[in-house]
Amino acid sequence: MTAASDCQTSSLCLARTEVRHLPVYNAGLSEEAVRAKYGISRITKLGSNENPYGPSPAALGHWAEIASSLFRYPDASAEGLREELSRQTGIDTNRIVIGNGSEQIIRMICEAFLSPADRLVTVLPSFGLHLIWPQMMGARAEAIPMTPEARFDLPALHQAVTSAPLKVLMFSNPSNPVGCMMTGDAMQALIDACPADTLIVIDEAYWEYARSSQDYADSLSILEKQSRPWIVLRTFSKAYGLAGLRVGYALTSDPGLTAVMTRVRDPFNSNSAALEMARLSLLDQDHMLRTVDSTLTEGRALKSALEKRGYFVAQSFANFLFFDARESASDLAGRLLEHGIIVKPWKETGYENWIRVSIARSEDSHAFLQAFDHVRKPLHSSAA
Ligand SMILES: *Cc1c(COP(=O)(O)O)cnc(C)c1O
Numbered sequence: 001m002t003a004a005s006d007c008q009t010s011s012l013c014l015a016r017t018e019v020r021h022l023p024v025y026n027a028g029l030s031e032e033a034v035r036a037k038y039g040i041s042r043i044t045k046l047g048s049n050e051n052p053y054g055p056s057p058a059a060l061g062h063w064a065e066i067a068s069s070l071f072r073y074p075d076a077s078a079e080g081l082r083e084e085l086s087r088q089t090g091i092d093t094n095r096i097v098i099g100n101g102s103e104q105i106i107r108m109i110c111e112a113f114l115s116p117a118d119r120l121v122t123v124l125p126s127f128g129l130h131l132i133w134p135q136m137m138g139a140r141a142e143a144i145p146m147t148p149e150a151r152f153d154l155p156a157l158h159q160a161v162t163s164a165p166l167k168v169l170m171f172s173n174p175s176n177p178v179g180c181m182m183t184g185d186a187m188q189a190l191i192d193a194c195p196a197d198t199l200i201v202i203d204e205a206y207w208e209y210a211r212s213s214q215d216y217a218d219s220l221s222i223l224e225k226q227s228r229p230w231i232v233l234r235t236f237s238k239a240y241g242l243a244g245l246r247v248g249y250a251l252t253s254d255p256g257l258t259a260v261m262t263r264v265r266d267p268f269n270s271n272s273a274a275l276e277m278a279r280l281s282l283l284d285q286d287h288m289l290r291t292v293d294s295t296l297t298e299g300r301a302l303k304s305a306l307e308k309r310g311y312f313v314a315q316s317f318a319n320f321l322f323f324d325a326r327e328s329a330s331d332l333a334g335r336l337l338e339h340g341i342i343v344k345p346w347k348e349t350g351y352e353n354w355i356r357v358s359i360a361r362s363e364d365s366h367a368f369l370q371a372f373d374h375v376r377k378p379l380h381s382s383a384a
Contacts, residue, residue, distance in 0.1 A: 018116075018138045025128050029342050040340040044367040046358040047342040049176070049206075049320050051241035053291040053361075059280035066276050074272035081270075081279045085249055088282060089220070094255040097262065100269045102205060102235040102248025107133045109168075109231060109250075111264045113199055114139040118167040121160045123152065125322075125351045127176045127203065139167070145350065150314035150322065151180045154190065161194045169194055172203035173217060174210045177346060177356040179316025181210055187217040191226060200230040205248075206318035208239035208292050213317050220251065229253050236274075238319060239288050240281045245274040295319045299359040305369055310379045320358045322346075327377045329355045339371035 007013040012020050028047040035043055054060075078098040086093045099105035106129050114120065116138030122130045124143035134141040144160050147153045152175070161169060169190075174181045182190075191200055202219045210216045223230040235248035247270055252258050281288065299321065303313050306323055313323040325332050329345030329352060336343055344356040357368060 018136055022136055023128075023132060025132055026344075026347065028344055029337070031342075034337055034340065034342060038338055038340065040338075042367075043340045043342065044360075044364050044371075045342045046360060046364060046368055047344045047356075048243070049238055049318070049358045050243050050360075051238060051291055051295070051319070052364065053241060053287075053294065055241040055277065056281045056284035056287040058284045058287065059277050062276070062280055066273050069272065072272065074268050074270060074275055076267045078270055078275050081247075081249075081275045081282075084279050084282045085251075089251060091220070091251045092255075095252045095258055097250040097252065097258055097265070098270045098275070099248045099250065100266075100271075100274075101237060101246040102203065102233045102250070103129055104246075104269060105231075105233055105248055105250045105261075106130065106170075106201075106203070107136075108261050108264050109170075109199075109201060110134050110137050110139070112260050114167065119164060120168040120170060121157070121166060122169075123157075123171045123175060125175075125177050125346055125348045125354070127172050130170050130172070130203070134168070134170075146175070146178055146180070150178050150312075152182050152186065154186050157190055158193050161190065161198070166195055166198045168199045168201060170201040170203065172205060173219070174206045174317040176203075176205060176318065177320070177344070177354075178314045178322050179318045179320060180314055181213065181215075181317040182217050183215040184217040184222060185215075187219065188222050191222065191228065194228060196228060198228055200228055201233065202230070203233045205233065205235045205238055207234055208288060209296065209319055210317040216317065223253065229257055231257065236278045236281060239292050240278070241288075241291065242274070242277055242281060245271070245277055247274040247278045292319075294361075295359050298362055298365060301362065302357075302359055302365045302369075305365070309373075316359075320356050322354055322356050325353050325355050325376070326379060327353060329353055332376060335375035336368075336371055339374065341368050341371045343368070 031043045082093040082096045085096050110133040114137040118139040120134045120139050120141045122143050124145045126143050131141045144156050230253045232251045237243035306313050311323045313321050333343050333345035346354040
């Protein structure tokens with residue numbers, strides 16, 4: 001294909017081929033946008049898996065002090081935060097990378113390790129950036145569908161990792177958007193099946209919600225016991241309630257990997273407020289654990305409320321539910337917006353009837369269910 005035939009505007013023709021074909025990430029709607037468009041004052045935001053209980057009050061107590069040193073550049077090496085993470089994870093600081101959100105680390109991984117035509121395997125439905133950033137580098141990303149029961153399709157994943165050379169295996173556990181988890185045994189077997197030089201990337205954005213569930217894979221101990229290079233991603237955006245500050249981290253298999261990633265990192269990629277708030281939040285585990293607990297309890301209630309209405313809801317180990325609405329998810333989400341409810345309708349092929357709804361406080365679930373009952377199409381008795 002020539003440049004002239006596959007771009008419609010001069011700006012697009014100017015872009016690299018990979019960028020020209022890049023899908024646009026669906027970042028969801030802001031409260032302000034919905035308020036302005038629909039003229040509704042009370043918005044219930046259940047589209048981005050935020051923690052409605054907010055950051056640690058103890059950390060927030062230091063906010064004024066943090067603000068008073070904003071005239072300084074941040075510590076480019078993020079020493080304080082990496083030291084606390086090292087204390088809590090047992091991973092040496094030279095194996096920890098801080099990102100402006102873990103999304104930025106996904107990008108750094110792709111920039112550092114993926115060449116054009118390299119092959120990457122992930123899952124479908126997928127976290128958008130697990131496909132978009134590899135495609136930006138010209139890599140070939142293959143997304144392996146979940147089973148009809150909305151679980152990891154382990155035989156299909158095995159087939160995918162063994163069928164051709166594999167540069168990177170990347171998926172989230174628990175999965176976003178499904179919420180399902182991979183057990184330790186399954187993860188062990190899948191990693192063992194990968195070629196010896198495959199880079200294994202496990203995105204654990206929801207680790208704090210899943211970590212005490214029985215059988216949830218203890219990725220660090222599994223990965224440490226084998227020799228493939230690996231990266232585990234975690235974030236302060238979900239359980240720690242710091243999505244607006246943008247801070248996430250990577251734990252890596254060895255200092256060499258960290259050094260390579262640092263080559264593509266913006267020197268001051270994490271701002272000083274984010275670094276300090278993240279560090280202080282780590283010191284207040286109680287607050288985080290309490291919010292995780294409340295969220296898991298509320299999730300069970302919301303799941304059974306949807307099941308009682310006849311919907312299939314995927315088993316979730318995170319702070320959201322993914323369910324088959326049995327009608328166009330985009331249309332349904334549009335009608336919910338008119339009632340001030342923001343959810344995330346899925347758009348990937350095969351999942352266009354599925355909605356992801358965040359688990360928040362019980363009053364949020366109540367507002368969602370009330371609006372949902374108002375706008376949903378009645379299910380017919382063919383319900384499974
Ligand atoms: C929310 C999320 C992230 C990341 O977020 P940051 O806010 O950039 O730290 C990364 N991966 C998955 C799968 C997520 O759901």
